Amino acid sequence: MPDQKLYLVSYAPYWHNGSSIQARNLDYLLAALPAVFMGIFQYGVPAFRVVAFSVSCAVLWELLLNKAMKKPVTIVDGNAAVIGLLLAMMLPATAPWWAVLIGALAAILVGKWVYGGLGCNPLNPPMVAFAMLMLSWKGVMDFNAALVNFDLGFDMAYPPASLKYFGASAVEDFTVWGLLMGRQSGGIGTTFGLGLIAGGLYLILRGHARWEIPASFIAGILITASLFHVSDPARYGAPIFHLLTGSTLLAAFFLIGEDSSSPVNRIPMFLYGALGGFLTVLIRSIGIYPDGVVFAVLLINICNPLLDKIRPKAFGKGAQDA
Amino acid sequence: MIQRPFFNLGRRPQLPYPVLSQDALGALKDLPPPDRAVLLYKGPGLAGASPSIKRGDGVRTGQRLLLESGGAAPLVATVTGRVADISSQRGDLGKAYSSIGIDATPRDEQDGEFFKIHKEGSPEQMLGYLEALPGMPSLSPLLPKAGPVRILIISGMDRDLLITSNQFLLKTKTDALAEGIQRLKEMTQPDRIIMAVPPGSVPDAEKTGAEISVVRPFYPNGNPRLIVKDALKKAVPMNKSLEEAGIAFLGVDAVIALQPALVKGEIPIHRVVTVVNKDMGAIHARARVGTPVRKVLEALNIETGHGDRVVIGGPMTGRTLYAEDEPVLFDTEGIFVQDRSQILPVSDTHCLNCGECVRVCPARIPVNVLIRFLENRLYQDAVDVCDLFYCIECGLCSYVCPARIPIFHYIALGKYEFAQQMAEEAAHA
Numbered sequence: 001m002p003d004q005k006l007y008l009v010s011y012a013p014y015w016h017n018g019s020s021i022q023a024r025n026l027d028y029l030l031a032a033l034p035a036v037f038m039g040i041f042q043y044g045v046p047a048f049r050v051v052a053f054s055v056s057c058a059v060l061w062e063l064l065l066n067k068a069m070k071k072p073v074t075i076v077d078g079n080a081a082v083i084g085l086l087l088a089m090m091l092p093a094t095a096p097w098w099a100v101l102i103g104a105l106a107a108i109l110v111g112k113w114v115y116g117g118l119g120c121n122p123l124n125p126p127m128v129a130f131a132m133l134m135l136s137w138k139g140v141m142d143f144n145a146a147l148v149n150f151d152l153g154f155d156m157a158y159p160p161a162s163l164k165y166f167g168a169s170a171v172e173d174f175t176v177w178g179l180l181m182g183r184q185s186g187g188i189g190t191t192f193g194l195g196l197i198a199g200g201l202y203l204i205l206r207g208h209a210r211w212e213i214p215a216s217f218i219a220g221i222l223i224t225a226s227l228f229h230v231s232d233p234a235r236y237g238a239p240i241f242h243l244l245t246g247s248t249l250l251a252a253f254f255l256i257g258e259d260s261s262s263p264v265n266r267i268p269m270f271l272y273g274a275l276g277g278f279l280t281v282l283i284r285s286i287g288i289y290p291d292g293v294v295f296a297v298l299l300i301n302i303c304n305p306l307l308d309k310i311r312p313k314a315f316g317k318g319a320q321d322a
Numbered sequence: 323m324i325q326r327p328f329f330n331l332g333r334r335p336q337l338p339y340p341v342l343s344q345d346a347l348g349a350l351k352d353l354p355p356p357d358r359a360v361l362l363y364k365g366p367g368l369a370g371a372s373p374s375i376k377r378g379d380g381v382r383t384g385q386r387l388l389l390e391s392g393g394a395a396p397l398v399a400t401v402t403g404r405v406a407d408i409s410s411q412r413g414d415l416g417k418a419y420s421s422i423g424i425d426a427t428p429r430d431e432q433d434g435e436f437f438k439i440h441k442e443g444s445p446e447q448m449l450g451y452l453e454a455l456p457g458m459p460s461l462s463p464l465l466p467k468a469g470p471v472r473i474l475i476i477s478g479m480d481r482d483l484l485i486t487s488n489q490f491l492l493k494t495k496t497d498a499l500a501e502g503i504q505r506l507k508e509m510t511q512p513d514r515i516i517m518a519v520p521p522g523s524v525p526d527a528e529k530t531g532a533e534i535s536v537v538r539p540f541y542p543n544g545n546p547r548l549i550v551k552d553a554l555k556k557a558v559p560m561n562k563s564l565e566e567a568g569i570a571f572l573g574v575d576a577v578i579a580l581q582p583a584l585v586k587g588e589i590p591i592h593r594v595v596t597v598v599n600k601d602m603g604a605i606h607a608r609a610r611v612g613t614p615v616r617k618v619l620e621a622l623n624i625e626t627g628h629g630d631r632v633v634i635g636g637p638m639t640g641r642t643l644y645a646e647d648e649p650v651l652f653d654t655e656g657i658f659v660q661d662r663s664q665i666l667p668v669s670d671t672h673c674l675n676c677g678e679c680v681r682v683c684p685a686r687i688p689v690n691v692l693i694r695f696l697e698n699r700l701y702q703d704a705v706d707v708c709d710l711f712y713c714i715e716c717g718l719c720s721y722v723c724p725a726r727i728p729i730f731h732y733i734a735l736g737k738y739e740f741a742q743q744m745a746e747e748a749a750h751a
Contacts, residue, residue, distance in 0.1 A: 007629075007642065007645075009644045011642075011734060012637075012640055013637060014658070014665070017722055019723075024676075116672070119675050207330040211331075311688055314712035315712060317559070
């Protein structure tokens, strides 16, 4: 029947607030840019190379896996690009091409697709990749060794490592403002504290990131670090130092709040963040790794399903007769 | 469509109900009576049994049409004319309907049966008769078998966004409403009568003499369960119906419809519907119950095209039509026409676990876990672990989902499938 008028029939609701996965991931990319630009500005072409290659690899691996698994192509949702970018932000500017290639594969395949793809991963994909690289090629991921040929006009020793091996006096020269402005060595996108905070606040204001997780993570870091600092100020760094060095801020605003691997209820979010902060400082202070963020994040990721069982009682459940 | 604000700070969406002000009510448009009225009866009235009415029979306004020979499943006609068509239909989720088309004559002839009941019969008989009006909500909570009604709650809120028929009736028919409430009070002797209204309607509601419960005019506060909780400061357990809790819940529209019947013994035949056009402009129209939606849209010069959506009800919980033959019934609060350019398609993407739905859910259901069970057809787990049956059906989860998963649809399907499973198990037990 030509000219027949057919209506669209579907189930309610007929309105949507207009949000989408794509817009969400674009915002994540946008929010990460200030920190990334600072890294590129500081380290120049090598950093740009790592960022560009990591994002491209992540997207290409995703495409390849989509094709291999005969799934719909998902690269347009932007999630692979976000994973690639966040991975690059944690890497040193000198990361060799093969490490980036393997890291991107680890993030997309081991971090995401073995569990079924977007929304199914129990661990943060870039963090999984970074942990694998760190454990497999220690020298490549050691910031002091990797950045030995750079002189950017400030102390190029990796701050958490200096603190760990030489005590609090070794990091006395770092000022809060200097750390916020990126005057420290580290991953490409982890050093510019102010940029990360701005990006994180943008995500929170947009409603993509939940404020509870970064806030409790930061509180967990500050409180635990204060306790250590008070017990032995010569050995343990100041709380604010822990907050602004290593990949703490990147983790706080971009990594631990990753949708699939973090809780959604309020009390679990607070517990999750605080536990992450506690573990980070614990690993830094008495563990063997200078920057405890990587394993702290992976550990709290594992706790997530359990934590998220703490939830409010449903409306009208077990309520008294009205 | 109300979009998400650019900076929303992770707050739940603020979806305001439209508020009618006294000076911007607009006129009530009277629609012409239909040539062919359609009456729907919810239930398989024609399945198997030999109906006591057939094609060609004459019916009078207010006449009880017995759909089964045993006398069960009655339907009350709202027009006078000749039966032209009787058919069975399937609605959403397999719901059975019987539909009767009546070729209406311009002159109404009143059937006398109800008038007699009004004069001589008991309140039970009267309400039983009125309940058979097409689309009339169940009136059994008004005269429950187990004890008296303790609380009568009249809602001046509309259940969905864009729809303002209850507000309109409350403002324009305050006297009739007061009279109706008075009659219901005499009939049912409740301990309390509470009117739940948006802030702007408080002065009108006060004229009825009922207690007032002011409802914040944001979606989904017009939901009956939430209104009851607001009014009584206590939620009725979800495993109990409002009726079982001694609460009779009626909308202002139902009271207005009942008023002439209770006071004068006249069968109600009209209702006021909010018709929302593609440009969101709302018109209040008074239609004869049984008027097909096509006639309503024609009379109001609303054009629809291929691929548009025509919704009975509002944008959050309404029901789409595939044909315009469906009629206006007593529970038709509004008709909402959506242009095809306004329609966002749903998707089969996997849940991101972003938690937007969990934070927006007024029933505090773990929607992020629930949707995983439902997608994998694990209905028993959905019920046991995720409180499927505690959903109050507001549709907000689908509204906020960035993956655009039709969560509300999955929930409706889950409830239906679970009930089917239970029925099958009971049959084989």
